[in-house]
Amino acid sequence: RRRGIPEAILAEGKTPAEVAALATTALDTTGRALVTRADEATAAAVASAVGGPEGSTADGDASATVDRDDRTGTVVAHAADFEPPSLDATVAVVAAGTADAPVAGEAAVVAREVGATVDRVDDVGVANLDRILDQADRIREADAVVVAAGREGALPTVVAGLVDAPVIALPVSTGYGVGGEGVAALEGALQSCSVLTTVNVDAGFVAGAQAGLIARAVDAARAP
Amino acid sequence: RRRGIPEAILAEGKTPAEVAALATTALDTTGRALVTRADEATAAAVASAVGGPEGSTADGDASATVDRDDRTGTVVAHAADFEPPSLDATVAVVAAGTADAPVAGEAAVVAREVGATVDRVDDVGVANLDRILDQADRIREADAVVVAAGREGALPTVVAGLVDAPVIALPVSTGYGVGGEGVAALEGALQSCSVLTTVNVDAGFVAGAQAGLIARAVDAARAP
Amino acid sequence: RRRGIPEAILAEGKTPAEVAALATTALDTTGRALVTRADEATAAAVASAVGGPEGSTADGDASATVDRDDRTGTVVAHAADFEPPSLDATVAVVAAGTADAPVAGEAAVVAREVGATVDRVDDVGVANLDRILDQADRIREADAVVVAAGREGALPTVVAGLVDAPVIALPVSTGYGVGGEGVAALEGALQSCSVLTTVNVDAGFVAGAQAGLIARAVDAARAP
Amino acid sequence: RRRGIPEAILAEGKTPAEVAALATTALDTTGRALVTRADEATAAAVASAVGGPEGSTADGDASATVDRDDRTGTVVAHAADFEPPSLDATVAVVAAGTADAPVAGEAAVVAREVGATVDRVDDVGVANLDRILDQADRIREADAVVVAAGREGALPTVVAGLVDAPVIALPVSTGYGVGGEGVAALEGALQSCSVLTTVNVDAGFVAGAQAGLIARAVDAARAP
Amino acid sequence: RRRGIPEAILAEGKTPAEVAALATTALDTTGRALVTRADEATAAAVASAVGGPEGSTADGDASATVDRDDRTGTVVAHAADFEPPSLDATVAVVAAGTADAPVAGEAAVVAREVGATVDRVDDVGVANLDRILDQADRIREADAVVVAAGREGALPTVVAGLVDAPVIALPVSTGYGVGGEGVAALEGALQSCSVLTTVNVDAGFVAGAQAGLIARAVDAARAP
Amino acid sequence: RRRGIPEAILAEGKTPAEVAALATTALDTTGRALVTRADEATAAAVASAVGGPEGSTADGDASATVDRDDRTGTVVAHAADFEPPSLDATVAVVAAGTADAPVAGEAAVVAREVGATVDRVDDVGVANLDRILDQADRIREADAVVVAAGREGALPTVVAGLVDAPVIALPVSTGYGVGGEGVAALEGALQSCSVLTTVNVDAGFVAGAQAGLIARAVDAARAP
Amino acid sequence: RRRGIPEAILAEGKTPAEVAALATTALDTTGRALVTRADEATAAAVASAVGGPEGSTADGDASATVDRDDRTGTVVAHAADFEPPSLDATVAVVAAGTADAPVAGEAAVVAREVGATVDRVDDVGVANLDRILDQADRIREADAVVVAAGREGALPTVVAGLVDAPVIALPVSTGYGVGGEGVAALEGALQSCSVLTTVNVDAGFVAGAQAGLIARAVDAARAP
Amino acid sequence: RRRGIPEAILAEGKTPAEVAALATTALDTTGRALVTRADEATAAAVASAVGGPEGSTADGDASATVDRDDRTGTVVAHAADFEPPSLDATVAVVAAGTADAPVAGEAAVVAREVGATVDRVDDVGVANLDRILDQADRIREADAVVVAAGREGALPTVVAGLVDAPVIALPVSTGYGVGGEGVAALEGALQSCSVLTTVNVDAGFVAGAQAGLIARAVDAARAP
Ligand SMILES: Nc1ncnc2c1ncn2[C@@H]1O[C@H](COP(=O)(O)O)[C@@H](O)[C@H]1O
Ligand SMILES: Nc1ncnc2c1ncn2[C@@H]1O[C@H](COP(=O)(O)O)[C@@H](O)[C@H]1O
Ligand SMILES: Nc1ncnc2c1ncn2[C@@H]1O[C@H](COP(=O)(O)O)[C@@H](O)[C@H]1O
Ligand SMILES: Nc1ncnc2c1ncn2[C@@H]1O[C@H](COP(=O)(O)O)[C@@H](O)[C@H]1O
Ligand SMILES: [Mg+2]
Ligand SMILES: [Mg+2]
Ligand SMILES: [Mg+2]
Ligand SMILES: [Mg+2]
Ligand SMILES: [Mg+2]
Ligand SMILES: [Mg+2]
Ligand SMILES: [Mg+2]
Ligand SMILES: [Mg+2]
Missing domain, CATH: 3.40.50.1970 (Rossmann fold)
Structure with a gap:
């Protein structure tokens, strides 16, 4: 996405299912998904939708790697083939x-x-x-x-x-x-x-x- | 005055003459006057009303000692016989x-x-x-x-x-x-x-x- | 602690278990714990963690004395060997x-x-x-x-x-x-x-x- | 006027001449005028327009009685024949x-x-x-x-x-x-x-x- | 009570039992109780505490008359011997x-x-x-x-x-x-x-x- | 101008000369000028810059017609050849x-x-x-x-x-x-x-x- | 209704039953009902009260047509004989x-x-x-x-x-x-x-x- | 100064003389002075204090170069020997x-x-x-x-x-x-x-x- 900033999905005011769907789309489209302000149920829904053994993207690709930080309320998912940027800074x-x-x-x-x-x-x-x-x-x-x-x-x-x-x-x-x-x-x-x-x-x-x-x-x- | 706190006259919104009159009264009644937020004209009016050679209290007593701090906007006047409190603190x-x-x-x-x-x-x-x-x-x-x-x-x-x-x-x-x-x-x-x-x-x-x-x-x- | 003021644990927004853990640490470190804005569940969790027969500090020391004030929402715990300060004031x-x-x-x-x-x-x-x-x-x-x-x-x-x-x-x-x-x-x-x-x-x-x-x-x- | 409350002219934001004209009209129409928040110039303008020897209403009637309270900033004028209400309260x-x-x-x-x-x-x-x-x-x-x-x-x-x-x-x-x-x-x-x-x-x-x-x-x- | 205004018990933030107790006391002391902002449970608790067959004041007196207005959230209780004021206004x-x-x-x-x-x-x-x-x-x-x-x-x-x-x-x-x-x-x-x-x-x-x-x-x- | 709304010049915070210059430019460019929140000095400066016998646009064209409303603080100037819109509404x-x-x-x-x-x-x-x-x-x-x-x-x-x-x-x-x-x-x-x-x-x-x-x-x- | 604007029933703060009753009345009186800010339960209550096979107006008329938009929280009902306005705009x-x-x-x-x-x-x-x-x-x-x-x-x-x-x-x-x-x-x-x-x-x-x-x-x- | 940011003198609420004195000190100490929110009188006072033929720093050094921007209200002065930083950015x-x-x-x-x-x-x-x-x-x-x-x-x-x-x-x-x-x-x-x-x-x-x-x-x- 523009400027290298991941498109973020603000979970507040959305149902777990809605957030999971948006995250799946983001993963398919941009190779990653970033969910913010997720409560535990939402984080779990996202994780199970996009990662783990049964986790997969909508395209049926290999499942994504998922990083949950429950205290912060964020979930980060990277598609199997996503190459994360790395800055010297x-x-x-x-x-x-x-x-x-x-x-x-x-x-x-x-x-x-x-x-x-x-x-x-x-x-x-x-x-x-x-x-x-x-x-x-x-x-x-x-x-x-x-x-x-x-x-x-x-x-x-x-x-x-x-x-x-x-x-x-x-x-x-x-x-x-x-x-x-x-x-x-x-x-x-x-x-x-x-x-x-x-x-x-x-x-x-x-x-x-x-x-x-x-x-x-x-x-x-x-x-x- | 109660609690040892001098009665203060807030000069803002009063004319120099009004403040000078209030200060003179305070001096007569309590032995000192404290004027706050005085501009230069007010400070001068107070000083000349209560201090200096011609300065005197309404009772015609010996003139008071006057301490102006123009940056702070305060004027403190002590009657000749006022004994300022002195605390060990x-x-x-x-x-x-x-x-x-x-x-x-x-x-x-x-x-x-x-x-x-x-x-x-x-x-x-x-x-x-x-x-x-x-x-x-x-x-x-x-x-x-x-x-x-x-x-x-x-x-x-x-x-x-x-x-x-x-x-x-x-x-x-x-x-x-x-x-x-x-x-x-x-x-x-x-x-x-x-x-x-x-x-x-x-x-x-x-x-x-x-x-x-x-x-x-x-x-x-x-x-x- | 500095100035003689007990370190206080604000219970609002924390789970009973979290507050109990923080209280136990305070007790171990400073000899006392003060919890404020505790609801009944939190107060109970703290009390049972640090006081009563089975209550004990993490070090296994004798249990602390606990003082709950449910109307105020405070819990005070003193380690068995804590000597509370006593002021002439x-x-x-x-x-x-x-x-x-x-x-x-x-x-x-x-x-x-x-x-x-x-x-x-x-x-x-x-x-x-x-x-x-x-x-x-x-x-x-x-x-x-x-x-x-x-x-x-x-x-x-x-x-x-x-x-x-x-x-x-x-x-x-x-x-x-x-x-x-x-x-x-x-x-x-x-x-x-x-x-x-x-x-x-x-x-x-x-x-x-x-x-x-x-x-x-x-x-x-x-x-x- | 309705409810026995005099029509009041708020002087703030009007020129002395404007207030004096409004007061004269009120006097002619209702037998009295009440000006509020008048500074000294406005109070003087009103007083001279409606009262004193040369003071008179627009109709050339005998001059009104005028009551200024400069500290409060009010001017009250009563036409010569105005009978002020008097309540037992x-x-x-x-x-x-x-x-x-x-x-x-x-x-x-x-x-x-x-x-x-x-x-x-x-x-x-x-x-x-x-x-x-x-x-x-x-x-x-x-x-x-x-x-x-x-x-x-x-x-x-x-x-x-x-x-x-x-x-x-x-x-x-x-x-x-x-x-x-x-x-x-x-x-x-x-x-x-x-x-x-x-x-x-x-x-x-x-x-x-x-x-x-x-x-x-x-x-x-x-x-x- | 002073000025003829009944002492009111604001129910918000109190339990039904607390409000009922306060109402009983008010009834005993002043002959009436007025509860405001009561939800249904509170209104019921008050009504059953002070009125009806089994309702009675703490003194065991005859039960009070109770008037609930659930839409407004008020409960008014009058002791059996309370004489309500009646104004010509x-x-x-x-x-x-x-x-x-x-x-x-x-x-x-x-x-x-x-x-x-x-x-x-x-x-x-x-x-x-x-x-x-x-x-x-x-x-x-x-x-x-x-x-x-x-x-x-x-x-x-x-x-x-x-x-x-x-x-x-x-x-x-x-x-x-x-x-x-x-x-x-x-x-x-x-x-x-x-x-x-x-x-x-x-x-x-x-x-x-x-x-x-x-x-x-x-x-x-x-x-x- | 877009939507038929005249470009307005807000006089507040500008000098009379500045407003007059902006009005002259608007007149030259669009055939009219609208000044709002003008005090008397500004209104006069605009009027004399664009209208009256000696008034003329910067191009030396015939002078504009000028309409001042001092109570409202507006000045409207139309170039000699400006054809004002006329709506059936x-x-x-x-x-x-x-x-x-x-x-x-x-x-x-x-x-x-x-x-x-x-x-x-x-x-x-x-x-x-x-x-x-x-x-x-x-x-x-x-x-x-x-x-x-x-x-x-x-x-x-x-x-x-x-x-x-x-x-x-x-x-x-x-x-x-x-x-x-x-x-x-x-x-x-x-x-x-x-x-x-x-x-x-x-x-x-x-x-x-x-x-x-x-x-x-x-x-x-x-x-x- | 005046100006062609439907009378709207704001569902917030009312029970489903209350909203359904108000909607039924509106339907009877004006031929339509518009409910805003309805949650799902309220929307369902309204729909079942005024539409569907068993749905009918209080008068026992043929049931109304009902249009629910759950995301927006609105319910629109038209009586069987209501002729919706149609503007060329x-x-x-x-x-x-x-x-x-x-x-x-x-x-x-x-x-x-x-x-x-x-x-x-x-x-x-x-x-x-x-x-x-x-x-x-x-x-x-x-x-x-x-x-x-x-x-x-x-x-x-x-x-x-x-x-x-x-x-x-x-x-x-x-x-x-x-x-x-x-x-x-x-x-x-x-x-x-x-x-x-x-x-x-x-x-x-x-x-x-x-x-x-x-x-x-x-x-x-x-x-x- | 720290971080390469010039020490700025906010002219608002200070007299022209005070600002000029502060600017002179800044020039002596750091080689430059930056005055913000200066009105014309203040800008002139600063300029004449630190620049021009007769302008000189307190040390009697060669006069500084002065850059006034009256619309912005800033005055920048560089001592004769000040080497302004130049970034590739x-x-x-x-x-x-x-x-x-x-x-x-x-x-x-x-x-x-x-x-x-x-x-x-x-x-x-x-x-x-x-x-x-x-x-x-x-x-x-x-x-x-x-x-x-x-x-x-x-x-x-x-x-x-x-x-x-x-x-x-x-x-x-x-x-x-x-x-x-x-x-x-x-x-x-x-x-x-x-x-x-x-x-x-x-x-x-x-x-x-x-x-x-x-x-x-x-x-x-x-x-x-
Ligand atoms: N925690 C956050 N705080 C502020 N903005 C956020 C946050 N998370 C996501 N966003 C931004 O909000 C946009 C999402 O808005 P929405 O279309 O409502 O999901 C994203 O494009 C982000 O730029
Ligand atoms: N600078 C000040 N700030 C706040 N309170 C003041 C100040 N100066 C005087 N006072 C208080 O204001 C009271 C004077 O109020 P007044 O009757 O309006 O003169 C004094 O009794 C002081 O307690
Ligand atoms: N000091 C005042 N404070 C509040 N309302 C006032 C005051 N003086 C006059 N009024 C009311 O303001 C109305 C006059 O408003 P205006 O038409 O602006 O002169 C009068 O009819 C009065 O009811
Ligand atoms: N609905 C109400 N709104 C405002 N004040 C109230 C209300 N109900 C009771 N009060 C007042 O609040 C006081 C009760 O305060 P408390 O001691 O907190 O119960 C009573 O003496 C009443 O004067
Ligand atoms: Mg927006
Ligand atoms: Mg007060
Ligand atoms: Mg902080
Ligand atoms: Mg209005
Ligand atoms: Mg209070
Ligand atoms: Mg903008
Ligand atoms: Mg209203
Ligand atoms: Mg600071």
Whole structure:
């Protein structure tokens, strides 16, 4: 698909059967399928439709390989003959707390599908600065950085002050009361004193895809 | 006045003459006057009404001593015989950037009037972590900490992760667009991953007064 | 843990098994566990994992003591050898109505865990002023005061006009329609004519912890 | 005019000449004119158009009597032969602070024009409960009560807990930051634990007119 | 109870058993109980606790009379010896459409309990003006008028242009999208070109109680 | 220009000279110019640049005819040889109060430029239903109806209940406090119980242009 | 019914039995029934009440013809002797993505019931411009155009730049986070650089009915 | 400075003298100064302080070269010996309309200072698709694309559907009424069906700087 970003099927608001059908079509058409925000039933329906011994594409081809990440709610299927892209570029996906991990996971899956090497850095929220400072050198290795954080969302600002690569804030819908559900985190990204851009609350797919586009540009420049 | 907090006169929306009259009354009644959010004309009107050679209270008493801080917009006047309280307790007033300094200044003036020793720490925004880390030991000396920050307002969360004393966030009305005018900073305080309480945007008076109340409690406990 | 505040496990959005596991780890690591917003199933799972005859920590130690408050949704567990802190300081936790009691209860549990003596004052909403006036002297005994109120949230303003100690408003998510779900109560705290600071809607943990920090400061000053 | 409420001319956004012309027409048509939110220039223009020696209505009649209240921004003119209504009923107009007085004044002027006896009670904000408790008996004399308050707007709730007559909250556009400009006060009225109804922020005209309608109903019932 | 308004038990968020217990207490203490927002199970629990052959108060007194209105979600119980107040005054309760009827019903029940004669006028939304014009004379008979309307909420403005008595707008939480859930209706009441006051969205209890207070004032004036 | 809608120059935020230059260009290019939201200085600058004896287009052609409406803030200029379109279709432009007239005027000017016959109906707000009922037959003559109303914006709903033609609501930025500045009127249009579509607050140009497009469709159908 | 628009029964919030009863009444009274937002159970209840062998109207007439569209959630029933209107006019109903189709479907059903020929154009979102450009000529055939789009809602603006007929935006409640649930799409319609009017989020009924009114006007003009 | 992004001085809310002083310091310290949001007086003050014959840095060095862009409100000054960075990478800066050009200009200036070649593409709003389609190939040349658009903000979504490079939306504060001041444009970016990231309304500096960071990454990859 255009720009190397896999067509994603947002499972929310669709039945397991509908999602499985869409995934099968995607697999037939493009060689892969990416399902996001799938609950367990949907993930199982997709997996059984396209993979495993009895799994097969609508064309009766050999079954696809299937990768489920239930915490993140994603399912990735590759047709037997799909050659995944591989870029000479790295995306760091940084998460503040455990509640931010699933959304960060969605970004990671997408960036990986675009072909980037993904480096996950978890549990480095700013309430304990030592953790993020300890990981700074590692994050500085990446060509693009996604930073997932909910609640007050201070982490993207701190990370963008520590690294040279472009930083993409990924606000997460944690927090209750006023500014909850990720709103404070999104507004914090929009108001950041550091240079960074942002995606909407919980939009792991978009953050991972944009980081992937930067990785593609860098990869192309490295080996033209 | 009750709780040792000076009666404050909010100059906004009043004429210089009105503010001067209110300040004169406060001086006569309580021995001091505190004017906040005064522009230059108002500050001058107050100063000339209550201080200087010709300055005098309505009772014709000896003139008051007057302390103007034009950047912060405060005027403090003490009657000749006013004995300012003096507490055995310290309040740190920390500000992220230069735009946050005036609001921080209002908090500092109030805390000082309550009797606390005030330690100002300026220009320690989180976009450059070294600055705040360099000042951490100094801030740890305080019995209560006010942290003024606008834009994304990440600093109070970071400071509350570094110190043991109670932290009061003071959101500042900087920033434009969505979440601007201090809204993101306030919501960031409400959603903070660290333990802290907050006041409204630009409410330096309230933050300084609450820090002063904590200082009074500590002072009373130290020397009962 | 830092500042004497117990690490709290927010049960919302986690399965009973997950919460029980996290509680067991906390107990092993820090000697205690504090679970908030637990429904009955979760509270039971935690209790049976860490306490009772068969209850034991992962290390096989003697079972912990467990304290459930189902109305408030908290579970506190102390390891057999945990020595709870005890401060020479009091926190008053005041609630306007019966609907405010569970949130106030969360604040009380936390303040108690920090080591403060907690005095609960319930059902003193301002629609009937006699009730709060009758309790004023009792509340004046406290070193810090948490005031929980929903709907129009007038009580924190009234209490802060009656006492000398620092007051922390704790808005509660009662009320429907415009300004409902605690929004009017939070905005009322931010706009209060009395000096007070606030936490977010339903943030009993934060209010109790901040009151606990003030109690610690006072206790340290009393007996240095 | 219908319901005995004078036709009001809202001066905001009109030139002094336009307001003066509208007032002259109202005077000719209905025997009186009520201008609200007039600045000094407008008030002067109206006064000189309809009153004083040279003042006269468009018909060349004897000049009208004019009553300006510059703090409130109202001008009331009665034609020489206008017989003001007089009701056997009282409206109390209560205000929390000095900043609330002008809006309360607008309500008072309107209630008076409807014919009610108006009793003003000022400066009884809830931060100092003694003041409102001292005035409770006096307010209990009224047949309808308007309560003007800005900032956190706690006063209407407290008053409605003290009196038997219907209470109308009149939120005032004081306060800055989140919930400022009267929003917290309006939401507080909507969420009140006491029984009361409300008008929009600064809508003194509406509050006074509704109180006047109640006074008319009571007056009619008293002397049918 | 104060002002003749029955103490109401808001059933939302309470179990049937809890509500039944509270209702029994209210009956014992005040001679009546009013439950609002009760679903069928709750209404049944209350009815069986306080009424019918086996129904009895905790004191073992003769069973109370019980009046359930399932569409409105209210249950009213009167002790055998309770003498309901009876006022010489009428409250009209007007509703725009069928979706507004339950909320209007809550207002009607409360006004009736205060003692007013209640006249219900249903299905007179402004999309068909003939209906409301046909009922105008009837509504003009009332001493106070409650007008319930959702969606765009135009009806209270139209009614207040047709009658002399005080009008109370009762916005209803119908409508979806922007301005839905009663928000447009409430804002329409706040912005009305006619004189009226308002309560919050769905606050039938408050609207009915305020209308009842006006009815009480009129009744007292009629027969003092 | 496309669809027969004149290219409009929004004067707000531009200097008189800039607007005059843009108008001259429009006149040269398309034969006419339409300036909206012009203050007096701008209107004068445009008029003198393109019309009067010395007025001329940049090409030195005979001067254009100029039509200023200062209350509405529009200027229309037609080149000497411009042949204005003339449609066999009528647009009614209805306004609730005097404050709504300028915005209604903008809609009328645009509809007229598209070629429709425009019928203005003013001062028919719903607080006095007789006025709008008196004009209903006249409005029923139109092929499309624009209804301008601010404050609570009830008029479009009422009109759409009286006529068969498509109704376009035009919310006006009157009203203060919550729901002010046209917000309640816009939300009322979105929630209307009658069938109608809406434009944004004060968007007279869009409402008039859409009504013009309907008039064009009707005209084309009448005489194909 | 007035304007040729069928009376619609909004199924949301009603039981299947209630909706079936209302539909039966509508069928008896007006010869047809239109149910919107029906889930499967409700659609089945309606169908079995009014159609099929055993289906019959309350009068025992021959059973009605029933048309269910489960994806859109609509049920249309025509009495055996109902003569559907037929207009010489076309409405195009354009949808951006698959998630927008159900809401577009509601608009299509209503426009069809008013008598217009409806042309559905699906899956032409702006992220791939070729699709909409390919369909432009087809859409230009219509006399009125409804454009359904969620998320960022760019499609109505693009379509209104491509066609001459009046365009009605129909924002759809897709999208999550800030601006989600159709809010960004609605605001985009209100701010559009092209001339168009809008309805509320998901208000397919209103969009279809307004397009139907335009089709009626055009039809009447074509064959008067 | 860190990341190659020049330290920017936001002129808003500072006096010309203050800005000139800050610019002089920046020039002395870092070899260049970038002032944004400067009005004419401020731009002149900066220019005369640091450039021209008499212009000189505080150190008395040879005067700096100064580049003013009054429409954009930026001033760039380079010390005589400053060697501007030059990257082998291009940033396209695309603007929808003339009102978007100043904000786009700010982004362009910053990207240029970071060292990128900047290609400006103006006046390609989506109301006329031909314009943007004509420029698509040109925009496809860039390594990163900034797209400035106000009102409904549809352009970034369309551009991201046409190019492979990463796209950064830059919402502009045009538009009035609901969703005005850039809010609809920002929400449209957050909800976009195409992959893109966004900055806050009018944040040209941030968009240009982030595009510059991508250009730096690409440049480094091209010539390591
Ligand atoms: N988790 C996600 N967040 C945001 N966008 C998504 C997500 N998953 C899929 N999408 C986008 O949404 C489109 C699918 O929309 P739909 O046609 O409703 O399935 C895909 O083309 C993706 O670009
Ligand atoms: N800068 C300020 N911010 C918040 N509250 C203030 C400020 N200055 C004064 N106040 C409070 O506002 C009250 C004055 O209100 P007023 O009667 O309007 O002058 C004082 O009693 C203070 O408690
Ligand atoms: N201060 C005020 N607040 C609210 N409504 C007012 C006020 N003054 C006048 N009005 C109402 O606004 C109407 C005048 O509106 P207008 O036609 O714009 O002058 C009068 O009929 C009054 O009912
Ligand atoms: N439907 C209702 N809407 C608004 N307030 C109500 C309603 N029902 C009861 N109330 C009020 O809420 C109070 C009960 O609060 P609680 O202590 O939480 O039961 C009563 O005293 C009533 O004044
Ligand atoms: Mg976080
Ligand atoms: Mg900051
Ligand atoms: Mg309360
Ligand atoms: Mg107040
Ligand atoms: Mg309605
Ligand atoms: Mg109106
Ligand atoms: Mg879309
Ligand atoms: Mg645009």
